[in-house]
Amino acid sequence: MKFVCFERDGTRRLGILTAREVVDLWSLGASHALPQAARSDLAALIRSGRAALDAVRELAETAPPEARLPLSDVSILAPLLPSTILCAGSNYHDHNSEKAGTPISGTEPEFFVKTSDCVIGPNAAILFDPILTRKLDCETELAVVIGKSGRHIPVERALEHVFGYTIVNDVTARDRQVRTSPTGFTWYELGRGKAFDTSAPLGPVVVTADEIGDPQALALRTRINGELRQSASTADMIWTCAELVHFFSINFELRPGMVIITGTPAGTAWSTDGELGGRWKAQPGLVPAKRYCFPGDVIECEIDGIGTLVNHVSAA
Structure with missing residues (x-):
């Protein structure tokens, strides 16, 4: 998977990049395996472990249209802010x-x-x-x-x-x-x-x-x-x-x-x-x-x- 960060509605969000679009993890709703912080911050997702990453893969495959953003409409930020x-x-x-x-x-x-x-x-x-x-x-x-x-x-x-x-x-x-x-x-x-x-x-x-x-x-x-x-x-x-x-x-x-x-x-x-x-x-x-x-x-x-x-x- 390719992870990106971007800004939407004044918030920093985490997404998955496909060929032509970004799947907005924030828009996918709550998941017991995907904490809220992991939907906006890649470091938080990494810290959440394998179960969270597997949940992201599954959620990305079933994402509804409203969570799929045209790449041309997204302003990409640094995907990670490492300490x-x-x-x-x-x-x-x-x-x-x-x-x-x-x-x-x-x-x-x-x-x-x-x-x-x-x-x-x-x-x-x-x-x-x-x-x-x-x-x-x-x-x-x-x-x-x-x-x-x-x-x-x-x-x-x-x-x-x-x-x-x-x-x-x-x-x-x-x-x-x-x-x-x-x-x-x-x-x-x-x-x-x-x-x-x-x-x-x-x-x-x-x-x-x-x-x-x-x-x-x-x-x-x-x-x-x-x-x-x-x-x-x-x-x-x-x-x-x-x-x-x-x-x-x-x-x-x-x-x-x-x-x-x-x-x-x-x-x-x-x-x-x-x-x-x-x-x-x-x-x-x-x-x-x-x-x-x-x-x-x-x-x-x-x-x-x-x-x-x-x-x-x-x-x-």
């Missing part, structure tokens, strides 16, 4: 080869955090704030939505803890992130460089894990103003989704509704920025960035099986 977004940087082989590295690049996941304050939904504006950054970069990333709690989760059991997958655009202030000492030592300031208003566009849907199958076999693309900047497969990850679930579960008890983002492939604007150590390598079909993102730019983040997350950049 915690656990982030793994430097997780694609090709991306590591195109940028300035740190001593840990490619040897362990670069661990940073974003919060729900960073999240915006599809078609919302990514704010360009020149006081914060003049090197605003965008990155398409596969996002893992946790479905079952766990701590110290073994790799071989990790995908059992996954509810589904979505897309996150890991918007980054490169001139805040990449720092170099006078002696040439490079390090990353991942706080100010990664976590700020509108730095985590998320959506457009959350797809349940059963519809994705192998998360290491998904094609990923980024287009900026129609130009193809990134095109790769999640097979190029250094650490798989299962390995990242294990990795983050050492620090946190992973809980339903938490999100893990899994890194980005080659083709960022950073790769063409010699000042910050970029080392662009030509790849078939990819257009090298001539600059970072500015107001008016349109960003399309696409992953097969999930969809396309579209946002625009706007002046703060």
